Amino acid sequence: MAAPSPSRPQKISIRNEEWDRRLHEVPISKNDLNRLIMDYLVVQGYKSAAEEFCHEANLSAPVDFDSIESRMNIRDALHRGDVEDAIARVNDLNPEILDTNPALYFHLQQQRLIEYIREGRISEALQFAQDELAPRGEESPEFLTELERTMALLAFDALPSAPPGIAELLSPAQRMKTAGEVNAAILESLGQPKDVKLVGVLKLLEWGEKELSDRAEYPHLHL
Amino acid sequence: MSRSTARSASIPIPRAQPSSSRNIESVITLPVSSPRSRGPQPIPILQHRTTDDQRTTPNNGPRSVRTSNISVATSTSPIRPVARSLTQSSPSLTMRSSPRSTTTGFEPRVIRGDAARSVTIDPACLSTSPASPLPRTRRPSSIPATPRASSSHRSPSATQPPPQTVSFARPAYLDESAMRHLLQTEAPPQILPPGRKPSQTSRRSPTPSDDSDAEGSPPPKRRTADTAPEILHLPTRWSESYRHDFLSISQDGRDITYQGSSCTGDRDAAAARTTRPIPPACGIYYYEVDILSKGNKGHISIGFAGKDVKLSRLPGWEPNSWGYHGDDGCSFAAEKAGTPFGPTYGTGDTIGCGIDFSTNTAFFTKNGSFIGSVFRDVGKNVELYPSIGLRHSGESIRVNFGQDRFHFDIEFYVQQQRARAWANIMATPVSTSLLSSAGPSSVKTPATDDQTRGAINKLVLSYLSHHGYTKTAHAFQKQTQEPERDHDVDMDGEGLGMDGDMERRTRIVNCVVEGDIDTALADTRRYYPAVLTANEGLMLFKLRCRKFIELLLETTELKKQRDMEMLAARKADAMDDDEMGMDVDEDAIPLEGPGDVGSGADGEVARSSKDRLEAALSQAIHYGQSMLNDYQSDARPEVQSLFKRTVGVVAFHDPIAHGGITAEVARPEARTELANELNQAILRSQGRPVRPALETIFRHTAAVVYELGMIGVGAAAFADVQKEFIDATPHSAD
Numbered sequence: 001m002a003a004p005s006p007s008r009p010q011k012i013s014i015r016n017e018e019w020d021r022r023l024h025e026v027p028i029s030k031n032d033l034n035r036l037i038m039d040y041l042v043v044q045g046y047k048s049a050a051e052e053f054c055h056e057a058n059l060s061a062p063v064d065f066d067s068i069e070s071r072m073n074i075r076d077a078l079h080r081g082d083v084e085d086a087i088a089r090v091n092d093l094n095p096e097i098l099d100t101n102p103a104l105y106f107h108l109q110q111q112r113l114i115e116y117i118r119e120g121r122i123s124e125a126l127q128f129a130q131d132e133l134a135p136r137g138e139e140s141p142e143f144l145t146e147l148e149r150t151m152a153l154l155a156f157d158a159l160p161s162a163p164p165g166i167a168e169l170l171s172p173a174q175r176m177k178t179a180g181e182v183n184a185a186i187l188e189s190l191g192q193p194k195d196v197k198l199v200g201v202l203k204l205l206e207w208g209e210k211e212l213s214d215r216a217e218y219p220h221l222h223l
Numbered sequence: 224m225s226r227s228t229a230r231s232a233s234i235p236i237p238r239a240q241p242s243s244s245r246n247i248e249s250v251i252t253l254p255v256s257s258p259r260s261r262g263p264q265p266i267p268i269l270q271h272r273t274t275d276d277q278r279t280t281p282n283n284g285p286r287s288v289r290t291s292n293i294s295v296a297t298s299t300s301p302i303r304p305v306a307r308s309l310t311q312s313s314p315s316l317t318m319r320s321s322p323r324s325t326t327t328g329f330e331p332r333v334i335r336g337d338a339a340r341s342v343t344i345d346p347a348c349l350s351t352s353p354a355s356p357l358p359r360t361r362r363p364s365s366i367p368a369t370p371r372a373s374s375s376h377r378s379p380s381a382t383q384p385p386p387q388t389v390s391f392a393r394p395a396y397l398d399e400s401a402m403r404h405l406l407q408t409e410a411p412p413q414i415l416p417p418g419r420k421p422s423q424t425s426r427r428s429p430t431p432s433d434d435s436d437a438e439g440s441p442p443p444k445r446r447t448a449d450t451a452p453e454i455l456h457l458p459t460r461w462s463e464s465y466r467h468d469f470l471s472i473s474q475d476g477r478d479i480t481y482q483g484s485s486c487t488g489d490r491d492a493a494a495a496r497t498t499r500p501i502p503p504a505c506g507i508y509y510y511e512v513d514i515l516s517k518g519n520k521g522h523i524s525i526g527f528a529g530k531d532v533k534l535s536r537l538p539g540w541e542p543n544s545w546g547y548h549g550d551d552g553c554s555f556a557a558e559k560a561g562t563p564f565g566p567t568y569g570t571g572d573t574i575g576c577g578i579d580f581s582t583n584t585a586f587f588t589k590n591g592s593f594i595g596s597v598f599r600d601v602g603k604n605v606e607l608y609p610s611i612g613l614r615h616s617g618e619s620i621r622v623n624f625g626q627d628r629f630h631f632d633i634e635f636y637v638q639q640q641r642a643r644a645w646a647n648i649m650a651t652p653v654s655t656s657l658l659s660s661a662g663p664s665s666v667k668t669p670a671t672d673d674q675t676r677g678a679i680n681k682l683v684l685s686y687l688s689h690h691g692y693t694k695t696a697h698a699f700q701k702q703t704q705e706p707e708r709d710h711d712v713d714m715d716g717e718g719l720g721m722d723g724d725m726e727r728r729t730r731i732v733n734c735v736v737e738g739d740i741d742t743a744l745a746d747t748r749r750y751y752p753a754v755l756t757a758n759e760g761l762m763l764f765k766l767r768c769r770k771f772i773e774l775l776l777e778t779t780e781l782k783k784q785r786d787m788e789m790l791a792a793r794k795a796d797a798m799d800d801d802e803m804g805m806d807v808d809e810d811a812i813p814l815e816g817p818g819d820v821g822s823g824a825d826g827e828v829a830r831s832s833k834d835r836l837e838a839a840l841s842q843a844i845h846y847g848q849s850m851l852n853d854y855q856s857d858a859r860p861e862v863q864s865l866f867k868r869t870v871g872v873v874a875f876h877d878p879i880a881h882g883g884i885t886a887e888v889a890r891p892e893a894r895t896e897l898a899n900e901l902n903q904a905i906l907r908s909q910g911r912p913v914r915p916a917l918e919t920i921f922r923h924t925a926a927v928v929y930e931l932g933m934i935g936v937g938a939a940a941f942a943d944v945q946k947e948f949i950d951a952t953p954h955s956a957d
Contacts, residue, residue, distance in 0.1 A: 012934065014930070019926065022926045022929070022930075023919075023922040023923060023926050024922075026921070026922040026925040026926060026929075027945070028918065028921055028922060028925070028949070030690070030899075032949045033686065033915075033917065033918055033921065035949075036917075036921075036948065036949075037683055037686060037687070037917075040679065040683060041683075041699070044676070046698070046699055046702045046703070047702075048698040048701070048702060049695050049698040049699035049702055051698075052692070052694040052695040052697075052698045053687075053692060053695040055694070056692040056693070056694055056695050057690075057692060057695070173671065173672070173673065176672065176673070177672070180672065193951070195649075196679070197947075197948050197951070198679050198682070198683075198917075199653070199675060199679065200649060200947060200948060201920065201921060201924055201948060202653045202657060202658075202675065202678075202679070202920075203648065203649050203650075203651045203652075203653055204648060204649075204651075204924055204928065204942055204944070204947075205657065205920060205923065205924040205927070206651045206652070206653050206654060206657050207648045207651040207942075208924060208927035208928050208931060208939070208942070209657070209927060210651075211931050211936055211938075211939070212927050212930055212931055215931075215934055215936070216930065216934070218927075218930070221658075221919070221920065221923045222919070223658065223912070223916045223919060223920070
């Protein structure tokens with residue numbers, strides 16, 4: 001290991017017992033953690049788990065559970081590849097969601113195009129791209145790039161040879177990405193937090209571990 | 224941005240008056256509190272003069288009478304009598320008017336103000352000239368200590384500390400810091416007993432000391448990893464030790480006036496800094512400076528400096544110093560020429576100066592408007608002090624460290640910056656190795672959303688299982704497995720544990736929560752016998768203690784029930800009597816002992832509940848005796864102290880209502896705590912972690928961020944775990 005540079009103070013070191021003491025002193029209660037769990041269940045749409053959790057952990061319902069249900073129906077439709085159904089359901093819920101989110105609407109239409117291509121309905125795909133997507137592509141460079149990327153799928157008939165950046169459009173992850181976007185937009189329209197707190201905790205942990213391991217020797221996270 | 228009201232032009236004007244008037248003002252407002260203020264009148268003059276000598280011979284302060292300076296002083300002070308009576312009451316005032324040369328020989332000077340200083344011979348000259356062999360940059364090491372010490376020797380009113388800065392509330396913008404609870408303003412340092420200082424002050428030399436300032440309270444120990452967290456002191460005043468000789472600092476530590484005089488030339492830069500460095504845990508720190516007078520040229524620098532930056536240089540000229548100069552509006556960071564930055568500033572302006580530790584950049588404001596951010600790597604490897612530099616006599620400033628309202632809307636600014644810093648942190652991709660058992664790896668592969676969700680699902684499931692939320696766990700498991708079968712959410716073994724085990728454990732734990740200790744004990748004995756024998760039966764003992772308390776609480780309930788029944792019976796009796804009886808009865812009931820049973824049918828009711836009460840009491844006592852038998856020889860302090868506390872409950876009529884430690888032992892929350900303990904004991908007996916992984920992650924994260932804040936990573940101050948993750952989550956608990 002290189003000698004520490006003079007400007008960088010030497011790493012401090014924190015012993016196990018001291019670290020344990022500090023872990024112990026973090027002010028977090030079971031109820032706090034329960035609420036974090038509930039937040040996760042609600043945002044991710046685990047409705048029945050959330051309902052059970054209300055009873056078992058003695059929490060009052062943070063949201064109307066029916067709203068979870070409709071969000072989940074939309075998500076499921078997207079996971080199935082039934083974009084039309086999803087769009088209809090979103091509009092049933094609140095037409096403003098798509099009206100006020102051009103990017104979201106574009107991504108849904110893009111997903112629809114992807115589904116056409118996946119199913120080999122090439123002529124429909126072309127028609128749809130020309131009618132629906134091309135005009136929007138003129139609205140923003142981001143839309144245009146995405147449209148071009150999607151259309152490139154047509155060029156690669158044999159999928160294995162497609163470049164990863166293009167083939168990934170056909171992966172389940174792309175569906176989930178779109179579904180996640182829709183989920184977030186619905187939550188936002190309901191005035192509910194759209195970011196999962198637990199994910200935030202992990203991000204903060206990732207950031208903090210990196211920053212602190214540069215400066216200190218301390219016990220690693222031990223699960 | 225400029226929500227704060229524009230500074231009225233009329234405000235600065237009084238401030239801009241020559242400092243003589245200000246001096247008088249401050250003299251007058253001083254508490255004239257010394258009862259003996261009219262005492263030794265002529266003496267102080269002589270004494271004060273001697274302090275010039277005392278500077279070189281600290282602490283002995285022989286009252287040798289010197290005359291040369293006196294003549295100067297007397298001849299130039301036209302209103303001496305008045306001055307004397309006023310100043311007498313506050314010896315420390317001298318430090319303000321001429322801190323460098325004398326302690327209390329100020330009387331004439333207060334009156335003379337700037338006039339005397341600039342026109343004729345300034346006594347300051349007299350004292351500097353003999354010192355001329357010393358380099359001008361000499362740090363005024365023992366100066367502040369000596370005069371103070373000697374003043375407390377000499378002055379009649381020295382026994383009471385001279386008026387100090389009024390301590391002030393922590394500025395509101397600092398509430399944005401996650402570590403706000405540690406950030407404190409403080410009353411400025413008290414005058415220390417003589418003889419104490421020299422060791423500290425003389426230590427100024429090149430010792431690579433920690434961060435302690437010579438002034439004031441014991442050095443704020445830089446926290447080593449193993450000491451408990453301490454208070455982080457905020458800057459509150461300019462330092463008397465770390466200021467150039469030419470600068471005089473007002474008694475409240477906020478004003479700085481250039482006192483260098485014509486005899487020494489007027490080109491000398493002179494700087495001062497605060498007593499305390501800025502804790503990076505502030506996230507952003509901000510202070511404002513009123514330019515009371517820019518003198519002729521406005522050679523004023525406002526900024527930051529490291530601990531030991533030369534005091535004969537303006538902030539920004541030297542390495543580890545940064546400044547914004549009033550005469551040309553340039554910013555300086557270890558440069559002589561300066562870089563064009565903002566407008567010039569002068570008399571009547573208010574300049575704000577901030578440091579953002581999350582980006583290590585500085586920013587400045589003028590009269591409430593943002594000028595811009597400037598500099599890089601400010602205070603990255605050096606402790607940072609607010610610092611001011613002046614160059615000409617007549618220049619004078621007053622600082623606001625939060626004592627007064629800020630002109631600039633710093634709260635709004637900090638909120639924005641905090642949000643930005645937090646967004647940056649939240650843009651960190653979670654890596655696949657974060658939660659792997661291999662520990663953090665240097666190779667960071669960003670996890671996909673799926674992987675992240677999978678990891679969280681696993682955490683959630685094990686959390687639910689840990690706390691025995693059985694139904695939730697099953698529902699969750701079902702839902703997570705369904706649509707995303709390809710996720711490797713580890714649902715077996717580790718998650719829910721052996722089938723039925725979670726349910727059993729949960730049932731036992733719930734029994735304790737409900738107070739059914741017998742069932743809990745029986746089931747534990749049956750399914751997890753190791754729990755009761757571990758630690759020489761400590762868990763068993765605790766459960767039995769609780770059982771005893773439950774028995775006692777039962778008697779309390781029965782007692783209440785009986786009393787109620789009797790009261791009802793009395794009431795009924797009274798109703799049967801005539802109406803007049805009401806008044807009488809209301810008085811009478813409390814007077815009668817509870818055991819004073821009425822007649823007829825009422826007595827029967829009371830008797831049956833009385834029987835039950837007696838049965839319960841005897842059961843409780845019996846149980847207590849058997850415990851005493853079993854545990855009186857157990858020497859473990861933990862056992863004995865818990866036993867004592869438990870038995871102590873007997874003494875109270877209604878232990879929970881009684882409050883204090885008794886209620887703590889008896890109240891229902893104690894059941895939950897015990898249940899939790901039992902849960903952990905069972906898990907431990909199975910070789911499982913006593914904390915859910917999720918909780919460990921949360922605690923670890925919070926501890927990491929806290930440590931980062933303490934060691935000066937500014938962004939950590941804007942990572943408010945509590946606010947972001949706990950407070951922001953809807954409080955849905957009943």
